[in-house]
Amino acid sequence: MNFRDIAEQNENWIIEQRRYFHAHPELSFEEKNTTHEIGKCLEEMGLTPHYYPDYNGLWAIIKGGKSTPGSKTVALRADIDALPVEEHTGLTFCSQNPGVMHACGHDCHIAMLLGGIRMLMAKKEDLKGNVKIIFQAAEESCHGAQYYVGHGFLDDVDAIYGTHIWGELDAPYMNFETGPRMASCDNFRIEVEGVSSHGSTPHQGVDAILTAAYIITEIQAIVSRMNNPLNPLVVTVGKIEGGQRFNILADKVVLEGTTRTHSPEMRKKTEPLLRRIAENTADSMGAKATLTFEYFPAPIINEHEDLVLIARNAAAKMYGTDCLKPFPKMMISEDFAYYMEKVPGVFGLIGSQNKSLGITAKNHNDHYTVDESVLKRGAAMYAQFAYDFLEGSSK
The missing domain is CATH 3.30.70.360 (Alpha-Beta Plaits)
Incomplete structure (x- = not known):
């Protein structure tokens, strides 16, 4: 199975989602509308969103058509909160919430995961296991993920995959490497x-x-x-x-x-x-x-080489080996580490910088935006990783 063509077919829809969420950012612990709108999208795809009574964010599960009682479950994660930044990008779909901006690209994460889910739902009957999805609130707080781990989201999960769109990595390249990737905080x-x-x-x-x-x-x-x-x-x-x-x-x-x-x-x-x-x-x-x-978060360390290999092979299968680029480890942090302390995980980067288009601002900058042509790749990676993990686990 190769999701490249399906991603191309869904590109306009993915970009549309990104632009909606970019225009309607919400701060950490305040993502009520974001949670609601994501839930509506999931329902339209035929999924049942599961909400938390005292916390924003939500989860859902895709039960594969070829799953059995012994099948594996892989989790996919996107964070959904924005930053207290006044936007100065000049985009036609810029923030409608004064003083709040998706300056770290979480709008893209939402759109890419929704796109990945849409593709997986189209191939649901071929899935040899289950795909559990988490749209996580409050990543920018340094500890938003801790709530979901503490409330059992990972209890039936065998592995988890996550990515971050990154303004210092050129589009359309991706990065998945073993070893330390981000620091503790x-x-x-x-x-x-x-x-x-x-x-x-x-x-x-x-x-x-x-x-x-x-x-x-x-x-x-x-x-x-x-x-x-x-x-x-x-x-x-x-x-x-x-x-x-x-x-x-x-x-x-x-x-x-x-x-x-x-x-x-x-x-x-x-x-x-x-x-x-x-x-x-x-x-x-x-x-x-x-x-x-x-x-707060531990270091992000890609210590499970088998998962890194699945991610790298998925990227190469769809876009060739040249789509993968090395990138130095960083001293910033990511609360995806809370998930990786509980279950095996892999974390990668999706490049968003395009100097030829003037897209050079870095994450957390008031001018930060992305080359939207990479969104379909990020979405395809969610789908391809999940599919390939379950395919390999069933053998």
């Missing part, structure tokens, strides 16, 4: 407590700002001296709040930041290292530091 807050005094008599107080500055400097030793230099690691302080007035020694400073790594082992070490450095540095200054550390 864990966030921290350090509260530094000092003693206030007049700015002219600093010896009578404990300077929380100076202490915080030393902490910021010292925690960089985690990256430069406590981490294997062959392992990418980021420890970033992105926000500082403190001080009351120019002539008052600050008694409180709050630091907020993020840590990123591809190494599950280093990820476990980072929190205790941060805590030790923050507390000891503050103590040396006569201050107190309290660390709050929150774990």
Whole structure:
């Protein structure tokens, strides 16, 4: 089975879906209309959408005509939320919701998965297993996927497939590689407590700002001296709040930041290292530091070579081996990792950049848009991967 021609036949419909959802973006945890409209599309295809009583997003299942009680189930995922960005693309179908934009391409993910489902439904009787579909809310929150895992979506799933449309990869290329692809994302807050005094008599107080500055400097030793230099690691302080007035020694400073790594082992070490450095540095200054550390997505690691091979072969079958391009691993994160911690998974990229068309803005930019000719390929990949996984699992 080759879905290339079916994808061509569905291209206009897929683009139409993308444009609708692009014009009607909704923020994380607010995707009510998006959820409703996706549900309507699924019903029109003959599927039963399943909703959550206290959460946006929805799921459905395609029961293959050749499935048996022992058949496998493969899951396909698309995220559906937008960003708090004022759009400046000038598109005729630009956002109708002021201050909200599909600046990360999730409108494309919705359209591609809907297109893939449409193709799979056309070949439903040939499927040798089941295809479970999740349209996920709140990816941009870093942990939207966690809800669905916790509520049993993956309990009967054998593998999961996901992709992200990507503004740094040229259209119409795709990327599926083994090994680390994206980093973990864990966030921290350090509260530094000092003693206030007049700015002219600093010896009578404990300077929380100076202490915080030393902490910021010292925690960089985690990256430069406590981490294997062959392992990418980021420890970033992105926000500082403190001080009351120019002539008052600050008694409180709050630091907020993020840590990123591809190494599950280093990820476990980072929190205790941060805590030790923050507390000891503050103590040396006569201050107190309290660390709050929150774990979010683990690294995206394509460690199941069999699934990567299915994805690569699916792409090559439809578009030739030249459609696959290498792409460097990144330090951004994706909450698709929550699914991959539960079941085997593969995650890839669909290129959307086309310099000849002036499409060069990157994801999260207020000018971000895509070369829509790639959408049919992304849709075809959803269908082809699912079909080929089930075909191979039945042997």
